[in-house]
Amino acid sequence: MTPIERKIEEILEEIICIRRDFHTNPELSEYEVRTAQKISEYLTAWEIPHQTGVAGNGIVALLQGKKVQDEAKRFQTIGIRADMDALPIQEAVDVPFRSVKSGVMHACGHDIHTAILLGTARIFKELEEDLTGNVKFFFQPSEETVGGAERMIQEGCMENPKVDVVIGLHVAPEIPVGCIEFCKGKMNAASTEFKIWVEGIECHGAHPETGIDPIVAASHIVCALQSIVSRNTSPTQPTVITVAQFHAGKKNNIIPKEAVLSGIIRTLNMKSRTFLKKRVEELAVLCAESFGAKARVQFTDSYPVLINDEEIESILEKAARQFLPKNKILHCSEPSMGADDFSYFSRVAKTVYFNIGTLSEGESVPQRVHSAHFNPDEQCIEVGMTMEILGTLELLSQKKK
Ligand SMILES: [Zn+2]
Ligand SMILES: [Zn+2]
Structure with a gap:
């Protein structure tokens, strides 16, 4: 066992307790007040300088290496x-540390991510004297x-020091x-949300000829949208269009004035995103028109494509080999059409996002x-901390290409 692995071993139980505390007290996005307070308390106790209130409840901590090489x-x-x-999920897992908040659950493992990073920060505090970088x-x-x-990026987290x-x-x-899984290049998709309002003319359900039915028009739009991925994009370029909501009507015998559809577009490059948006709008507007209805489309661009830097990925993989056998270092065969806002960091720096197994x-x-049944194996905490620490040390020891 290396000295760093021994240090991790020593604090592991405490970090698991911290994770369980976060799990018991989950907080929704933009309301992470207690979580932020706890993080700040730990960092203060461990004498790690940090700034609170970044991007709402975010925290940026900094350890400045004493041996930074200029x-x-x-x-x-x-x-x-x-x-x-x-x-916003009601936890269905029966563990002693299950969520005490009705309808709120750490079902995406962010309690684990936060606890791992706290453990990593604590170990780096001990290594501060010998750090060759920040x-x-x-x-x-x-x-x-x-x-x-x-x-967080807009509020300057990537500066001072850069x-x-x-x-x-x-x-x-x-x-x-x-196991750890690395993905070379594109890892997650870009996401765009869309909403389509289809306007018809309200009338009695028994006399449809006196109005214009937006439900029928919107139904045809849903079907027409399916043809974009199958007919307008290359089979070798993964894209997704999903209509996830369809709302219309209030009563069995009234044809409503309006139907509203909404969903998401996922692509692996920005050119496809632009093309798909144009095609969704075209089909929705023209399809509605053919039924005498009118469609209005609104897009909201969300997270960009997440791209891993190949140089950084190979340095992290080298670090992974220091503590994991070859068969525990995996490589994803294809990108996921999921989205993660880590991709914003990819736009302003070299980045690598990687997966840690929890099965x-x-x-x-x-x-x-x-x-609601997500119950990750906590052994992943040790793997995650070791990877973050050894990976960072390896990056600081490397010369840029
Ligand atoms: Zn999630
Ligand atoms: Zn997540």
């Missing part, structure tokens, strides 16, 4: 990010909704605990994040 050819500051928010710790709010990452590289991790319930040995029921 070389332009080296990475001088590494950022490590953990998201903090929970989800380490910044981003405790980020609101991943699940408004994208706290973008706001951050060269940001790394981050996410729990992955489909991967066995003890217990012998467990056969596959778990999912955002599920």
